[in-house]
Amino acid sequence: MARQFVYMTAGSREEAERIGKALVEKRVAACVNIIDAMHSIYRWEGAIQKDREVVMIAKTTRRRLPELIDTVNAMHSYDCPCIISFDIDGGNPAFLAWIGAEVGEEQ
DSSP: OOEEEEEEEESSHHHHHHHHHHHHHTTSOSEEEEEEEEEEEEEETTEEEEEEEEEEEEEEETTTHHHHHHHHHHHOSSSSOOEEEEEOOOOOHHHHHHHHHHTTOOO
């Protein structure tokens, strides 16, 4: 079972908490970490933007990733939210098993 580390951003802590809670409740993520007070500089619609954002890091599996993305897109205030995933190549076997169990993919 391929586990995924999913990096996302939100416009506020409240939005991040609402989305994170929904992801865990729906069992599409085992855990969502919320890191407040990130500063972002980016180009959007031709203009340089500078904003304060909140980082969300979710742990899930590749099979649950599409539903996670759909859930975030449906709940997010951004037109194009940052949602990127990375394969987890290794780690604590007990923690990796816990991720699978929490999203309903026990191995």
